[in-house]
Amino acid sequence: xxxxxxxxxxxxxxxxxxxxxxxxxxxxxxxxxxxxxxxxxxxxxxxxxxxxxxxxxxxxxxxxxxxxxxxxxxxxxxxxxxxxxxxxxxxxxxxxxxxxxxxxxxxxxxxxxxxxxxxxxxxxxxxxxxxxxxxxxxxxxxxxxxxxxxxxxxxxxxxxxxxxxxxxxxxxxxxxxxxxxxxxxxxxxxxxxxxxxxxxxxxxxxxxxxxxxxxxxxxxxxxxxxxxxxxxxxxxxxxxxxxxxxxxxxxxxxxxxxxxxxxxxxxxxxxxxxxxxxxxxxxxxxxxxxxxxxxxxxxxxxxxxxxxxxxxxxxxxxxxxxxxxxxxxxxxxxxxxxxxxxxxxxxxxxxxxxxxxxxxxxxxxxxxxxxxxxxxxxxxxxxxxxxxxxxxxxxxxxxxxxxxxxxxxxxxxxxxxxxxxxxxxxxxxxxxxxxxxxxxxxxxxxxxxxxxxxxxxxxxxxxxxxxxxxxxxxxxxxxxxxxxxxxxxxxxxxxxxxxxxxxxxxxxxxxxxxxxxxxxxxxxxxxxxxxxxxxxxxxxxxxxx
Amino acid sequence: xxxxxxxxxxxxxxxxxxxxxxxxxxxxxxxxxxxxxxxxxxxxxxxxxxxxxxxxxxxxxxxxxxxxxxxxxxxxxxxxxxxxxxxxxxxxxxxxxxxxxxxxxxxxxxxxxxxxxxxxxxxxxxxxxxxxxxxxxxxxxxxxxxxxxxxxxxxxxxxxxxxxxxxxxxxxxxxxxxxxxxxxxxxxxxxxxxxxxxxxxxxxxxxxxxxxxxxxxx
Ligand code: HEM
Ligand SMILES: [Cu+2]
Ligand SMILES: [Cu+2]
Numbered sequence: 141x142x143x144x145x146x147x148x149x150x151x152x153x154x155x156x157x158x159x160x161x162x163x164x165x166x167x168x169x170x171x172x173x174x175x176x177x178x179x180x181x182x183x184x185x186x187x188x189x190x191x192x193x194x195x196x197x198x199x200x201x202x203x204x205x206x207x208x209x210x211x212x213x214x215x216x217x218x219x220x221x222x223x224x225x226x227x228x229x230x231x232x233x234x235x236x237x238x239x240x241x242x243x244x245x246x247x248x249x250x251x252x253x254x255x256x257x258x259x260x261x262x263x264x265x266x267x268x269x270x271x272x273x274x275x276x277x278x279x280x281x282x283x284x285x286x287x288x289x290x291x292x293x294x295x296x297x298x299x300x301x302x303x304x305x306x307x308x309x310x311x312x313x314x315x316x317x318x319x320x321x322x323x324x325x326x327x328x329x330x331x332x333x334x335x336x337x338x339x340x341x342x343x344x345x346x347x348x349x350x351x352x353x354x355x356x357x358x359x360x361x362x363x364x365x366x367x368x369x370x371x372x373x374x375x376x377x378x379x380x381x382x383x384x385x386x387x388x389x390x391x392x393x394x395x396x397x398x399x400x401x402x403x404x405x406x407x408x409x410x411x412x413x414x415x416x417x418x419x420x421x422x423x424x425x426x427x428x429x430x431x432x433x434x435x436x437x438x439x440x441x442x443x444x445x446x447x448x449x450x451x452x453x454x455x456x457x458x459x460x461x462x463x464x465x466x467x468x469x470x471x472x473x474x475x476x477x478x479x480x481x482x483x484x485x486x487x488x489x490x491x492x493x494x495x496x497x498x499x500x501x502x503x504x505x506x507x508x509x510x511x512x513x514x515x516x517x518x519x520x521x522x523x524x525x526x527x528x529x530x531x532x533x534x535x536x537x538x539x540x541x542x543x544x545x546x547x548x549x550x551x552x553x554x555x556x557x558x559x560x561x562x563x564x565x566x567x568x569x570x571x572x573x574x575x576x577x578x579x580x581x582x583x584x585x586x587x588x589x590x591x592x593x594x595x596x597x598x599x600x601x602x603x604x605x606x607x608x609x610x611x612x613x614x615x616x617x618x619x620x621x622x623x624x625x626x627x628x629x630x631x632x633x634x635x636x637x638x639x640x641x642x643x644x645x646x647x648x649x650x651x652x653x654x655x656x657x658x659x660x661x662x663x664x665x666x667x668x669x670x671x672x673x674x675x676x677x678x679x680x681x682x683x684x685x
Numbered sequence: 686x687x688x689x690x691x692x693x694x695x696x697x698x699x700x701x702x703x704x705x706x707x708x709x710x711x712x713x714x715x716x717x718x719x720x721x722x723x724x725x726x727x728x729x730x731x732x733x734x735x736x737x738x739x740x741x742x743x744x745x746x747x748x749x750x751x752x753x754x755x756x757x758x759x760x761x762x763x764x765x766x767x768x769x770x771x772x773x774x775x776x777x778x779x780x781x782x783x784x785x786x787x788x789x790x791x792x793x794x795x796x797x798x799x800x801x802x803x804x805x806x807x808x809x810x811x812x813x814x815x816x817x818x819x820x821x822x823x824x825x826x827x828x829x830x831x832x833x834x835x836x837x838x839x840x841x842x843x844x845x846x847x848x849x850x851x852x853x854x855x856x857x858x859x860x861x862x863x864x865x866x867x868x869x870x871x872x873x874x875x876x877x878x879x880x881x882x883x884x885x886x887x888x889x890x891x892x893x894x895x896x897x898x899x900x901x902x903x
Binding site for chain 1: 828841
């Protein structure tokens with residue numbers, strides 16, 4: 141780790157970094173037509189965070205509507221469109237593609253010592269499918285008015301409303317294909333392109349997480365694609381698959397939708413779980429505790445995750461037996477996640493912990509993800525779910541899991557890997573204090589929703605009863621604090637990656653392969669193919685027992 | 686086997702399940718977070734410059750797999766048991782048809798009488814026969830901790846046992862379009878003699894309720 145000590149001006153500029161144009165194209169085209177996984181990853185990042193920003197603005201507006209009971213700020217139609225867009229953008233355009241297409245694209249080949257993914261051109265094609273899908277979804281805004289169905293597009297409402305549902309759903313369908321292709325690409329990459337010596341159990345845990353995620357993408361996404369296509373067919377040709385009057389079944393839609401959308405939760409959360417393991421191993425300077433248990437629990441979550449979709453439908457009127465089985469399986473799927481959490485804490489035991497910003501993000505994750513996960517137990521239990529489903533309690537629960545768990549680790553991962561991507565460091569002091577601001581804002585924003593939900597505040601309401609006013613106001617103030625924190629974070633990261641002090645190949649003392657090449661890496665990733673001897677988190681200086 | 690005292694009042698039963706899960710969760714949460722914080726301080730690199738790599742410990746891993754498994758199975762069981770209360774229709778239950786449409790509820794009693802506010806007698810189990818006349822809605826009684834979706838093509842049951850006089854909110858919790866948030870009414874629990882007199886009278890007027898002496902719940 142000699143390079144940590146070098147003053148920034150003495151760190152040599154990397155020759156032939158992937159940020160320089162070398163191919164036949166110049167300027168913007170050199171990016172837009174690049175099949176380099178690193179450039180594609182960065183292009184995805186720009187797109188994803190643009191959508192995220194739009195989603196956040198919509199979220200702030202959703203909260204602002206609650207400034208007074210009675211919903212005077214926006215008329216109902218607008219509020220209904222706002223939460224639909226907020227949900228569709230956040231879910232389909234931001235968190236589902238999420239970490240795999242951005243950091244996965246960038247770091248999967250680096251972590252397994254490959255030059256690129258297995259099918260670089262398919263990778264670029266997936267990117268354009270994503271762009272086209274997103275464009276189609278955005279077109280829906282300008283045709284027939286904003287969709288107002290909620291991100292779940294439940295029938296029969298979604299078949300009746302006159303708004304641009306058909307187009308929006310078709311856009312989501314296209315984005316789904318991008319997801320499937322990326323999954324296939326990553327699976328092939330992991331199977332075929334690992335560096336010599338990297339056996340399955342020498343793969344970094346982020347790679348394991350991407351592996352499990354890719355399976356979910358490949359197996360679950362087609363169900364979504366078919367379901368959405370059935371909506372389009374029903375709307376355009378009036379086929380009565382989900383239409384009760386024509387002998388169809390509206391609850392069938394809910395089954396199909398959640399058969400995809402529950403596993404999709406694991407598409408959102410498995411990759412961040414992988415990154416948590418990476419960050420902990422680096423900043424504790426020791427190996428991860430229970431490597432195999434963590435790797436296998438990713439797979440267990442991916443597969444049991446298919447069997448629990450019915451927990452979204454406990455009040456839809458399934459049979460008692462179905463309700464019972466789904467509740468039972470839901471509790472079982474909680475166990476592998478719990479095991480991971482215990483292993484992560486155990487990995488800090490006797491470490492030599494350096495709480496740099498990425499590690500602080502992990503600590504915030506542990507708090508927020510635990511709250512999210514434990515509140516999931518309340519929703520897995522039948523009696524309490526019947527009371528709390530479709531209330532603010534659920535809104536709080538999934539924001540804690542997806543935002544507090546998944547997205548906070550996405551941010552943590554940016555703090556971890558940005559120095560590798562751009563060869564420069566952001567301001568660490570600002571990053572750490574800003575995390576505290578975001579953490580406080582987040583809890584003020586969402587914790588009151590648990591309480592309001594328990595007191596019976598339904599979700600997707602543009603208005604509320606006066607007794608909720610105080611809680612609503614706390615939550616609104618929280619949303620402002622959170623957003624202030626987000627802005628500071630992005631400014632700090634962007635400024636750092638352009639103007640920050642230079643760093644060498646391994647600023648954190650990480651042990652996985654991406655730290656063994658230049659920062660930023662060259663187009664070829666490695667000067668010569670690395671050979672793997674040790675387990676991924678082998679810290680030379682650590683004592684062993 | 687009952688892990689929690691059985692409460693006839695369903696809301697009480699739900700709250701008991703809730704309390705059990707929340708308290709266990711807080712304990713688990715504190716164990717995880719306090720341990721983490723202690724480790725972060727105790728094994729700070731300044732205090733502990735050299736880490737020890739411990740790849741695992743099988744007995745420990747079995748322990749923290751088995752204990753949570755038992756705990757969540759208990760949670761599953763108590764939740765399931767309380768849930769059966771609203772799904773098992775008692776023989777003496779009084780059927781009331783609940784119709785949901787964009788954006789209002791209406792109710793029909795055995796003898797064909799219809800109202801927009803739900804009137805029920807205290808102490809008699811009510812078998813709500815819930816159906817939608819258009820898109821999917823949900824019939825939610827927060828004070829009773831109960832809800833059931835209203836589907837267009839079939840009737841769903843939900844049992845309510847009103848044990849207190851009072852006026853309770855009824856709201857829709859399945860998004861159903863423009864005025865979803867305004868789709869609400871009240872459920873009024875009357876003394877059973879008042880209810881019987883009203884239901885058997887030929888008058889179409891709704892029963893008079895003295896707001897003053899009843900508890901108002903949300
Ligand atoms: C500052 C950031 C955010 C704020 C202020 C915010 C706020 C909200 C609010 C208030 C609702 C509930 C609307 C209602 O039911 O009446 C909501 C719904 C939702 N949010 Fe967020 N949110 C934020 C970030 C996110 C993120 C990062 C995600 C996902 C990654 C997300 C996903 C969703 C989804 C899926 C819904 C459900 C939409 C629906 O009901 O169809 N949100 N958000
Ligand atoms: Cu689910
Ligand atoms: Cu509704």
